[in-house]
Amino acid sequence: MSTLDTAGPAAASIATLWWVMLIGATLIFLFVMALLALVFIRPGIGRGTPASWWLVGGGLAFPAVVLTPLLIYALWAGERLFPTGDPAVAQVDVVARQWEWNFTYRNAAGAPVQSSNTLHIQAGQPVQLNITSADVIHSFWVPRLAGKIDAIPGHVTVLQLKADAPGLYRGICAEFCGTAHLEMQFALQAHAAEDFNAVLGGLPPAAAPDVNAPRGRP
């Protein structure tokens, strides 16, 4: 469940971001606390520094120097996490409802098949999830693979993720959604390429699309 024990590129790049920010934040924090301690240990130490030094240096220059590279780095890192929109990427339609997850895929023959509370993907391949909800707001989250995205009734949100290796990854609903919010968990099963088609082939056909489900607007 740990976001730091990563198993996919998206989670990995965010974990790196975290470590970078943690180091930066720790240094800043220690610097400010040291300054504060110094002021009390050696009173009057700043008597010689003009006020503008504190205001311009500490208030403007300091955050500018720290934040500009951070923002650039984060934007660059974030840009690579957005769905590519590449038609070759496999697509899964995800519908959340109180309190279960439904996944609809196309199998090798192009026929829609579905599964509940277990999402099957092919390891090493990106997959695009088109997520919506049939009732209240939920949130799709597999901490070891990628960030979360909300499932909102009337909207379709898109998340792209990839598992580097076959395995079972836990997923949860991260947005509070009522009494059984905690129980709204699912499994993400990443299969080796050679097994994947067989797994999809074994899934039951998808029911006709729910006519009552609200039409989505992206």
Add this chain to the structure above:
Amino acid sequence: MTDTTAATDPIRLHKQLHRIWRTPPGFGRLSAVNHTIVGRRFIITAFVFFGIGGILAMLIRAQLATPRSAFLGPEIYNQVFTMHGTVMMFLFAIPLFEGLAMYLLPKMLGARDMAFPRLSAYGYWCYLFGGSILIIGLVLGLAPDGGWFMYTPLSSRTYTPGINADIWLIGITFVEISALAAAIEIIATIFKTRAPGMSLDKMPLFAWYMLVTAFMMLFGFPPLIVGSILLEIERAFDLPFFDPARGGDPLLWQHLFWLFGHPEVYIIFLPAAGVMSTLLPVFARREIIGYIWIVVSIVAMAFLSFGLWVHHMFTVGIPHLALAFFSAASTAVAFPTAVQFFAWIGTLATGRPQLKLPMLFLLGFFFVFAMGGLTGVMLAIVPFNWQVHDTHFVVAHLHYVLVGGFIFPMLAAAYYWLPHFTGRAPRLSLGITAFWLIFIGFNLTFLIMHLTGLLGMPRRIYTYDDAAGWEWLNLVSSIGSFVMAIGFALFTVDIVLQVTMGKRARRNPWGAKTLEWATAMPPPAYNFASLPSVTSRTPLTDARGIAVDLARGQGYLGFVREGRLETLGVEITSGRLEQVIRLPNSTHIPLYTALVTAVFFVGVLLKFYLVAVIGFVATIAMLLMWTRGWGDRADRGLMPVGQGEEAPPHTEVTGAPSNWAMTLALFANGTAYASLAFGMLFLWVVAPNWPPPVLLDPGLLASALAVAGLAAAAFAAMRSVAPAVLAKAPQRELWLAVAAAGNGAALAGFIMLMMAVPDPTRHAYLAATFVLLAYVALHAALGVVFAGYGIVRSRAGYVSAMRSLDLRIGAQWHRYTAGIGLIALLLIHGLPRVMGS
């Protein structure tokens, strides 16, 4: 008898002032309107709610201490965390600083009371009653359980059928009345009731912080109130604003909520930062550095904070560019924060800092808030946000910000100003021990939660299993929270001891330089026997004996005129003496008004709509009663104020505080209206299932009637305050009658339009149209009442060419109503046209 020469005998002067300013004992205390008493009530009540919120927090931590705990089930746990968040944000933090501001501002500004004492009292009762509704719900097991931000559709009737969500919506809206009242009153007080000579740039920084905070409240609360009303209408009458199947959108709620919710965080932080900027120079024993820088950065923070709300919604699938924009804007808040942080550190570095008890708490602030600020920057970074959003990392961050940025400064404030409140100094202090328990306990509780969050623990789950690897972290966290709780208990004991058994404090024990320390301790109801004139930012250093001089009546208004309660009003920027403001005495009417307001809210809550209508009408009637017998029946002209100077009464100047109150109230009202219009356009652009199945066909006759009525009312109101008309009673009353008739015609037009709306439960477009029209109709109806009331005032002799305040306030209303009415007509005519094509 008027004695306008300075009374030389301070005791006699005190007795005279005391007689008219005092609050009667016994049940008479319910009639208190004095800022010292009402401010104290706000503070004590807020601490009681803090106790309740704290107990709820302990329940949360007890439940999470061990895996698979059977202590609380999900139904109870959901109520507990929802109420914890709600109580802390709405019933503790905001009322606490409102109370502090009420108590301190007049004293710091050199005035005798707030600008609208009865409004403070009314606000207090609304707060108490609204808060009680929530607590009663909690005791009955009916507390709201959808989280403190009440996301739809979970909070809609389909998924939360019981009364729980209604309790939240009604109780909180009731409490928000007090927030808006406080906002208006704080702004008017800071603008107008200062000591002569105190120009804006000589104001104590605390007043600047409160001024900006109050403006943020004025613009921040209306979106929440509108959202709550819409949700309540949806729950009660099935008008689908948030239901995606009928053209509504749950995201509309999120936008309205966070449009309020993000500024809210700064609304809580700024007053605490104001405390920092006030206390820190005292303990650094020098003036603060960068006064202007600080003022500019407070204002910058206020503006920025209204542009950041989307950073609470990074996971709802926002477009790319918007993400980048809001991310950058969110990190930009670091600049004004850093300016203040380094101004404080610089002040300490260049001064001679003293580590007294309040300073210890300020250091606690530096430590805790710095960390909260740093995790805040991290959360503004979008990819990282996607991972830790809705986990315990966010719980940790928000407590670092709120406890660091609010609780620690407020505890410092408690120790700092307690001698002022009580006139007592501590005999022995448990404060240092309390500090360390709170500080260590806090960090133990919440530092660890960053890690639990990163390890994947979401917020708002009532338990977890032992496979998750979170057991130790949660146990330590819970232990820490109990250490902290002991610290708070010790703090409470310490305060109670000091209040009951402290020794007599000497005046100005900390050597502060702001005016509140020139009053006696505890302060008399009128604060100052005579009012100072101010020449610098540190009035207490300029004139060493200022406290004694003022007590001797050697300042302004060192006398009692005809038994009236008086304080001075100044021109906003220059602080030049401008008017003599007459203030009301103790009265029960705010309490009665709040009681009938409660009838309205409880009527809505229990769905007794007839009762609710009666309560509403009674509230308006009561509010009009406030002015009964209030005012002058003859022109006074210039009145002596002492020191050889003269000023007119506030009823005879253009910049009276009540003028400002109306202007500010209309700002808030306009923000609410804009939120409504924004909601309509938002749904049209973003919501699913648009365009609607049917469009409104607004009748031309009805629209014409509405336009004509609005225009006539606005024009007539303008004429009624023209100097030539004002002078003649029959003429001005005629124009007022035209204004009433105009509003009546507009009301008829808007009701006809409302009736033309096909079944508003069918689609959000129809629902929004209906509510937009109803909003204007309500204003037109009130316009009829206000114009009629103007006639009553005029006939009773309270109006003349000089005393035109009542009519000018009415004119503001009519102009405003015409404005929003025209916008509504444009929208309901324009939108179908655009959509139809």
